[in-house]
Structure formats: structure tokens, C-alpha cells
Amino acid sequence: MSNNVLIGIGGGTGSGKTSFAKNLLTEFDEGEMIILEQDAYYKDLAHVSFEERTERNFDHPDAIDFDLLKEHLQSLLHDQSIEMPIYDFSTHTRQPETRTVDVHRAILLEGIMVLTDEELRNMMTIKIYVETDSDVRFLRRLQRDIKERGRTVDDVIQQYESTVRPMHEQFVEITKKYADIILPEGGENAVAVDLIQTKIQSLLKGKSLNN
Numbered sequence: 001m002s003n004n005v006l007i008g009i010g011g012g013t014g015s016g017k018t019s020f021a022k023n024l025l026t027e028f029d030e031g032e033m034i035i036l037e038q039d040a041y042y043k044d045l046a047h048v049s050f051e052e053r054t055e056r057n058f059d060h061p062d063a064i065d066f067d068l069l070k071e072h073l074q075s076l077l078h079d080q081s082i083e084m085p086i087y088d089f090s091t092h093t094r095q096p097e098t099r100t101v102d103v104h105r106a107i108l109l110e111g112i113m114v115l116t117d118e119e120l121r122n123m124m125t126i127k128i129y130v131e132t133d134s135d136v137r138f139l140r141r142l143q144r145d146i147k148e149r150g151r152t153v154d155d156v157i158q159q160y161e162s163t164v165r166p167m168h169e170q171f172v173e174i175t176k177k178y179a180d181i182i183l184p185e186g187g188e189n190a191v192a193v194d195l196i197q198t199k200i201q202s203l204l205k206g207k208s209l210n211n
Contacts, residue, residue: 002077003207005200006107006123010115010175011130012168013059014140016186017110020130020193024108027197032204034104038111041069042087044094053092059167061116070120072101077123079103089149105204112168115175125203128196129179130186134165 007024009017021035043065045053057063072082083098115121115129138160145151151159176182183192 004077004079004103004105004107005125005203005207006073006077006109007126007128007196007200008114008121008124009108009110009128009130010112010172010179011183011186012132012134012137012172013112013164014137014144015130015132016140016188017112017130020128020183020186020189021108021110023190023193024197024200027201028106031102032104033106033108033200034101035108035110036073036084036101038064038069038109038114039089040085040087040099041065042092044085046093050091056092057163057167058092059112059163059171061113061171064111064113066117066120070117070123073107073109073120073123076101076103076107105207106200112172115178116171121178126181126196126199127179128181128183129176130183131176132185 009021011017018035018037025033025035041064042058043063045056068085072084075082081100081102084101086095086097086099087093088095109120109124115127121127141160141164142153142156145156146153181192181196183189
């Protein structure tokens with residue numbers, strides 16, 4: 001049995017998953033907890049033309065390399081480091097380089113699809129769904145994609161209407177039923193951050209005592 005814990009943080013695009021995960025880190029020592037982003041595990045599309053890549057639906061579960069993600073999580077949970085992919089959103093391909101991720105007692109896995117896969121859910125000690133109003137999520141997505149991913153306003157709106165919103169309704173929102181905790185407002189929810197930090201610390205202490 002693993003002495004490490006995996007916490008899944010799901011929810012729609014722009015819901016506040018990342019800020020919530022970062023706020024959880026604040027009460028843990030360096031090297032004790034790490035955030036893994038589902039976005040690093042998009043499938044590599046280097047084998048198809050750029051035009052075909054841009055037509056792919058990146059908001060469907062099939063866009064995620066769940067096999068590699070689960071393999072890497074199993075390694076981390078059993079005290080083995082991994083070489084995590086680095087994904088280039090401008091080209092929809094993996095970079096030649098990888099990022100070495102060492103073992104941590106607590107792993108926070110965040111992403112819109114992390115609660116859609118049953119095997120992945122079964123690996124989690126705690127499953128959290130971050131719920132935020134759709135208009136707030138869209139504005140956050142718009143700002144992020146323009147600033148961090150080099151997209152235009154028109155591109156973001158077109159993608160949101162054609163795939164992001166319908167895929168959210170079809171695949172993401174229904175994963176609330178699998179969550180142990182449904183959390184409003186993500187990282188802005190200071191009470192929830194404090195409660196879940198305390199719960200994780202308790203879990204880690206219990207595993208240490210059972211060692």
C-alpha cells in the first residue's frame with residue numbers, strides 16, 4: 001500500500017482549480033506536496049499536420065493520454081520519480097524535453113477531465129469538484145488563452161462555443177456526482193482551503209504512523 005496520497009481536483013475550465021491547488025500548498029513544506037496538471041498529458045499530435053491538429057477537440061476526454069498519466073501517478077504513489085511531458089499549446093505537440101518530478105507525500109492532480117476516468121478516480125484519496133459560474137469561467141478562459149497560449153479573442157470564443165461549452169455539459173459537469181467535496185469558488189474559498197489542508201495533514205500523519 002502506498003504511503004502517499006492523491007487528491008483529484010476537477011471542474012470546468014476557469015473554475016479556479018489551479019489557484020485552489022496552489023493555496024493548498026501554502027501549509028506544506030517544500031518537497032512534501034506537488035501539483036500535477038492534466039494539461040501536461042494532452043496526446044502528442046506531432047504525427048499529423050498543423051491544420052489537422054487545430055481541428056481536434058481538446059475538450060473531449062479522448063484528447064488526454066490517460067494511460068501515461070495513470071502510469072506516472074502509480075510510479076509517484078509508489079516512490080518512483082517520473083519524466084513528465086512538457087506540452088506546447090501553440091503547436092499541440094510535446095516538447096523533446098521532459099520535466100523530472102520527484103516523489104512527494106501528497107500529489108494534487110488538477111484538470112477538467114481528472115474525474116472522468118474511473119481507474120483514475122479509484123486511485124484518489126479525495127475527489128474535489130470546483131464549481132464556479134459559467135460567465136466567470138469563460139472570462140478567465142479568455143484571459144488565459146490570450147495571455148498564455150497566444151490565441152485571439154475570436155479563436156477563444158469560437159472554440160468555447162463549438163467545443164468547450166458542449167463538452168463541459170457532456171463530460172465535465174456530470175463528474176460532480178463522483179466528488180467527495182463540491183467546492184464553490186475554488187481558491188477564493190479560504191474556509192475550504194483550510195479544512196482540506198487539515199484533512200491532508202491528517203491523512204499523511206496516519207500513513208506515517210502505520211509505517
